[in-house]
Amino acid sequence: MTYLYHEHSWPQLREVAKQKPVCVIPCGTTEQHGPHLPLATDFITASMISERAVQRVEPNALLLPTVCYGFNEHHMDFPGTIAIPGTDFINYTANVGLSLARHGFDKILYVNGHGSNRAFLEIAAREVCNKSDAFAGVVSWWSLIPNELLSTVLTSEVPGGVSHACEMETSAMLYLRPDLVDMSKAERELGFRPGKYMWRDLRKASPLVFNEQWSRFSRTGVQGDPTLATIEKGRILVDTVIENLAGLILELKEREISPRVDHH
Template sequence: MHLSESTWTDADAVETDLALLPVGSTEQHGPHAPLGTDALTAEAVAEAGADAYDGEVVVAPAIPVGVAEEHRHFAGTLWVGEDTFRDYVRETIGSLAHHGWDRVVVVNGHGGNVAPLREVCARVTRHDDAYAVPFTWFDAVALDGDWTGHPDAPPVDLAEIAMGHGGPVETALVRAVAPDLIREERLDDAAAGAADAWGEWVAGANLAYDSAEFSDNGAVGDPRGGTAELGAWLRDRSAEKVATLLDRVAARDCSRPDDG
């Protein structure tokens, strides 16, 4: 059940303690993909995961602005600081828990949110009346697995597909769930101006803090390989993982060790 599409009486009738909270970002994804890519993909994965789960789960509205100051040089990018982001996520989880949905999987679609989400979900679990765990869909999908001969093998060799930023992976998922939002006529220019990899690495350290330091147009990776067919596979694979995670979260003993 998606809260945005439900009445309060619908919500009151739901018998579950499980919720999915999509979290994304509003930031540049090259000249070809929408600013809302990360929130859009997080919500699509959450909804597909709810459909794949054999049981009831509440899907909350997506949080659309995250920790994304690294993209501030590109128009339309919005961001908040980590403290603000953590507080917002924590209080949203608290709202869900108030209604009895106190086992929450945070479905994340933005790399800059990963570290603060891990911290805030731990804080919620340790100190609040809820259990929360973060799930980042592009980390969860096994892009380097051996799919040889597997009946559900992806439509391309995943060893040749890097995550990037506005690259083939994100472009593929947007093409699958909201194809009209990809500017197909800009894909060649996006590929021409894209960086080969994220950051400027020396001795294991990334010298660059902002994407404009290494990418002319904000993209990282060639988006032209991100087909809708690949996107549908990524969505379905992510949904399977969300469903598996919900099973484990539903069955988990959420009592905490005695601090005393």
């Protein structure tokens, strides 16, 4: 029995759905990641991490095809970026989840590889919860790394050093797809000047939530220090994420969904 949703025939899928595996949907983007990383970075990390976690817990989970485009208008000044408007992205991803609910699946997990997708996927997951009997949620892969581990493994300045095509993301790619990383082109760039209430860092969000066109503050498309990236850092971080994602999937699988009560 395969863990790949799309490799089943429909009669097979009907039987698989009866076992109620957790449906894992990797979501990324196609966008600039500086001169040293490929455009596919966000969907490569989301899909490879998701696949390895699903392999660990099968048959408790099914892996859906990856959503390779996301919300990233703010990167359009850099060639290669494919930008999907926010409402389109919400509707598209919500309908993936809602379709799964109509086939009988009751746990849906969006695994996000692109920071700016998160807010939209959160709404998509809520749409699934509100419009079906399924439970849906979203997790960005880096949020599965404990803070203590982040601060011991990563040495980039805080805040602002871990943001985009940075030490963390480049390390993850060195571990997962070293053939696509050109470290000779990696360049440290910290063009966004942090303030007291606003900064860009995946380790800890600033109080102010914002995003602007990246060409306003970044020349290379990088915000962070990819020159500090290593395969070993990637291995430690990514393997931790895979372990915790597998744990999250099993927790979702076990979780009971209580019936609604209409108190009118």
